[in-house]
Amino acid sequence: MARSYFSQYLxxxxxxxxxxxxxxxxxQLARLLRPNVPSYEKYTTYESGIDPIGQGWAQTNVRYYIFxxxxxxxxxxxxxxxxxAIVFERLGTQALIEMVIFIAILALALLYxxxxxxxxxx
Amino acid sequence: MFDITLATWQILVIKVLVxxxxxxxxxxxxxxxxxxxxxxxxxxxxxxxxxxxxGWATTLADGIKFLLKEDIIPAAxxxxxxxxxxxxxxxxxxMTYLVIPIDRNLVIEDLDVGxxxxxxxxxxxxxxxxxxGWSSANKYALIGALRSAAxxxxxxxxxxxxxxxxxxxxxxxxxxxxVEAQNFPFxxxxxxxxxxxxxLFTIGAVAEMTRVPFDMPVAESEIITGxxxxxxxxxxxxxxxxxxxxxxxxxxxxxxxxxxGGYKPIVPLRILEFIPGVxxxxxxxxxxxxxxLWIRPTFPRVREDQLQKFxxxxxxxxxxxxxxxxxxxxxxx
Numbered sequence: 276m277a278r279s280y281f282s283q284y285l286x287x288x289x290x291x292x293x294x295x296x297x298x299x300x301x302x303q304l305a306r307l308l309r310p311n312v313p314s315y316e317k318y319t320t321y322e323s324g325i326d327p328i329g330q331g332w333a334q335t336n337v338r339y340y341i342f343x344x345x346x347x348x349x350x351x352x353x354x355x356x357x358x359x360a361i362v363f364e365r366l367g368t369q370a371l372i373e374m375v376i377f378i379a380i381l382a383l384a385l386l387y388x389x390x391x392x393x394x395x396x397x
Numbered sequence: 398m399f400d401i402t403l404a405t406w407q408i409l410v411i412k413v414l415v416x417x418x419x420x421x422x423x424x425x426x427x428x429x430x431x432x433x434x435x436x437x438x439x440x441x442x443x444x445x446x447x448x449x450x451x452g453w454a455t456t457l458a459d460g461i462k463f464l465l466k467e468d469i470i471p472a473a474x475x476x477x478x479x480x481x482x483x484x485x486x487x488x489x490x491x492m493t494y495l496v497i498p499i500d501r502n503l504v505i506e507d508l509d510v511g512x513x514x515x516x517x518x519x520x521x522x523x524x525x526x527x528x529x530g531w532s533s534a535n536k537y538a539l540i541g542a543l544r545s546a547a548x549x550x551x552x553x554x555x556x557x558x559x560x561x562x563x564x565x566x567x568x569x570x571x572x573x574x575x576v577e578a579q580n581f582p583f584x585x586x587x588x589x590x591x592x593x594x595x596x597l598f599t600i601g602a603v604a605e606m607t608r609v610p611f612d613m614p615v616a617e618s619e620i621i622t623g624x625x626x627x628x629x630x631x632x633x634x635x636x637x638x639x640x641x642x643x644x645x646x647x648x649x650x651x652x653x654x655x656x657x658g659g660y661k662p663i664v665p666l667r668i669l670e671f672i673p674g675v676x677x678x679x680x681x682x683x684x685x686x687x688x689x690l691w692i693r694p695t696f697p698r699v700r701e702d703q704l705q706k707f708x709x710x711x712x713x714x715x716x717x718x719x720x721x722x723x724x725x726x727x728x729x730x
């Protein structure tokens with residue numbers, strides 16, 4: 276089917292509108308149906324039944340930050356990997372060797388993280 | 398075929414309607430299957446009363462119940478972000494159904510970059526989870542959201558690598574082309590490579606859905622329901638239950654398309670082609686969903702650090718080696 280490039284994206288746009296409409300529509304429907312009986316206790320922050328101590332917006336472990344950094348390394352890889360995956364068969368051995376070098380560099384980043392022991396918590 | 402000619406936009410509307418019926422229906426059936434399959438695996442009966450026959454209306458009753466529940470937004474929460482987070486989680490999941498081919502002609506839009514689109518849209522839910530967790534102003538929610546984000550990005554990578562293997566084997570990113578490239582499903586041919594990619598994808602999918610054994614972000618025995626602790630009523634359904642079920646049906650469909658041959662028969666025999674593609678696709682998707690349900694009562698929950706270690710030290714290196722192995726297979730075998 277010879278469809279133009281933009282008409283495909285028009286479909287995505289249409290589908291986006293419809294799916295947002297589906298979610299928002301259901302929430303609106305619930306608004307019409309549900310009861311609303313406000314009381315002070317209902318609107319306090321949940322902390323296993325006791326009064327909350329301090330704020331919810333607290334400092335937390337920095338370890339998760341490392342994973343975000345590591346992720347960037349490999350997610351950028353994905354951008355290069357997919358175009359290569361489509362055409363490498365035509366380009367032959369040379370393309371495969373280039374990808375070996377590319378992956379080796381990425382593996383080095385992972386190896387560095389392992390050696391730095393950022394993945395060992397206990 | 399039928400003797401009816403329809404304009405392109407009419408076909409499009411019909412396709413959108415069909416898919417938008419399939420998604421909630423799939424989620425409902427998935428929810429019921431979860432109750433019953435888990436119960437029977439644990440030698441229980443599960444729900445038996447709602448609807449009469451084997452409790453078939455359980456999930457329907459559940460849905461109506463949640464529709465009638467009061468919607469509570471905590472006073473401390475960031476109201477705007479809090480109320481939009483469920484949509485930010487749910488919409489990307491519905492959007493994945495755009496490119497999954499249910500049959501040769503039954504796909505809303507066969508994008509040239511379908512596989513890439515799936516991966517891109519799939520990772521958007523992480524933002525919704527972070528929104529939910531941070532805006533709740535709740536300690537459990539914050540811990541849960543950070544765990545979710547770390548887990549979702551860590552297990553995104555095995556999925557990306559497994560998908561890249563499929564792209565290399567098929568030589569295309571269009572899901573229709575990928576299905577057409579599978580004479581035998583990729584999970585069995587090429588031997589070994591396909592199976593490992595399939596397992597990488599399945600493990601990654603279970604982790605992306607934050608299901609047992611990778612359900613640390615919503616571990617109920619320590620952080621209640623993680624990012625969704627403060628949610629109630631319909632918002633809870635959209636951010637957690639419906640999202641998980643919708644995710645499960647989507648991942649089942651994606652795995653069926655990428656690795657099990659989609660709408661094509663399992664083996665390329667002429668005799669099997671009388672069965673319509675829709676049934677092949679549905680059967681394979683149900684097999685995948687059963688697999689996801691089977692995993693849940695079988696494995697214990699892993700610890701947060703074990704979860705990260707498993708992804709970074711095992712799955713990702715395996716995926717990288719697999720890419721090179723696939724390259725060698727395609728070029729030299």
